Amino acid sequence: MMPGDDIDPDIRRFVREVNAEYDRLTNGGETIAERRAIAELVRQPWRSGGPQMAETIEIPAEDAGAGLRIYRPVKDRPLNALIYLHGGGWTSFSLDTHDRLMREYAAQSGAAVIGVDYSLSPEVRFPLALEEIGGAVGWLEAHGERYGIAMANAMIGGDSAGANLALAAAMRMRDAGRAPFGGLILNYGAFDERLRDSHSRYGGPEYMLTADEMDWFWRNYRGDDRAPHPIATPLNGNFADLPPAFFCVAQCDILADENRETASRMMQAGAKVELQIYEGATHSFLEAMSISALARKAIEDAARWMQSIWQRR
Template structure:
């Protein structure tokens, strides 16, 4: 997920620096003949690795396989208190790329700033695993947390969900699937520059070319890899902006101003409000898609993380760290 050689002038300076570093990283690993999906993912891991390093130290980190599907999870705990509330974090990457490792710092930032356990979900990627496989895996982790989380020292009654980009899509969809299964919904949704609809909007036209972190052509590929066929493009579990949103948990949306998905995020905030859902929607001017990953150098990313973590801590009954 990278674009032109230079970043656009309307980005904050540190976000522009982030873009240039990402672009340089991909330029050092140009596509090769016969490149496989596994090769693409390996390159993405290398390019993103410096941005996942550093940050808060955890009191404890565990990796487990849970539930009947054996989904791998990573649990970050900032303190060793028992009964910590939890945030399930669903990483982005167009349903095709990235991992618990690329988003490790982001998860630790939330754990430290909100004083909660953060559980990263290693869901199956597309195109090998099509919709709704990853979504069902996420809900299976929620089921495990509710049934067995106390045994892992977590509070099964205080659970929020978060994600960025494709992960934010699935964070909303997980609640929709829980509702369809007549299960209790979660306590909050933290949605970072989510991919909530595939419709082309003015923000696609404004930010969809070279110079920004995500372009319109990439999104077409991502949706096509994730969905099984034409019917899925209308399925509200795949396209949550088209769902009945009534009764969903309160939401915090971190919206990047210089992002092809900006309009879709503003529409999601409006649709949630129209459905009676409490919403905080913060628009970060000068921010691009993926800007939170630049927290090591970006005051804008730091502010967005602090604001969302403060909201999250209140939702889960914690004092911010």
């Protein structure tokens, strides 16, 4: 079997088209700003289409501590909330790259989805983005009702670096003596720097996220301090008293093993966990929702799980 032959055909097409576009637009000498701009261009076709929102509200960073985008699938009634943190290795991507994914979550769960435009690395490093996210959550708790958001059982989630930030934010809230959200949506998260079998098995470009890229992302986020840390690398943290969690794990992902370990640690600590492993999926596969039945199923699974948690409250 050749590298990439174990990937779902639609996901393989997504990875190859994204990689080909990066190859066309880059020469290896780009600045961080140029790399970010290229990433936005490459992702543009994949964020198009999808459900329309009844209302989309932009909250400036001067008000909330970080820019917010609120997606409301319906008007005129309070909605449960999912605070969503985009991936991109703490270094790139934006609310725009993840626009369709957030709209899909809103449409399928019936909840308001709030994207947080946190500051990127390496211009800022751990823990500034987490502090911004905490400030945004506090602002939503104080002002969310004005926008039809019921924050009492709000969930937080994200993909890749965003999943790291979501879990870390829940741990920080718990450590501060506050209720750490109603649930967690953790999509192929980066939870630890230590290498595992999945790094060598799926660390090539055929599987979207490479081992070299992941090392670069960690270096951007943490600088020279690369020792295990209970919040920056939350797999090394305290898993007591955390909310229920839904794990979306891509089988063919460099981060697959640490996601399984994180889910196991949460279950051992007493959290209610749903662990879904999507065979043939790679890192970032949710972004292929326009062509991939597997990506659409993963989004539907998470939406169903969120609804089930809220119905019990």
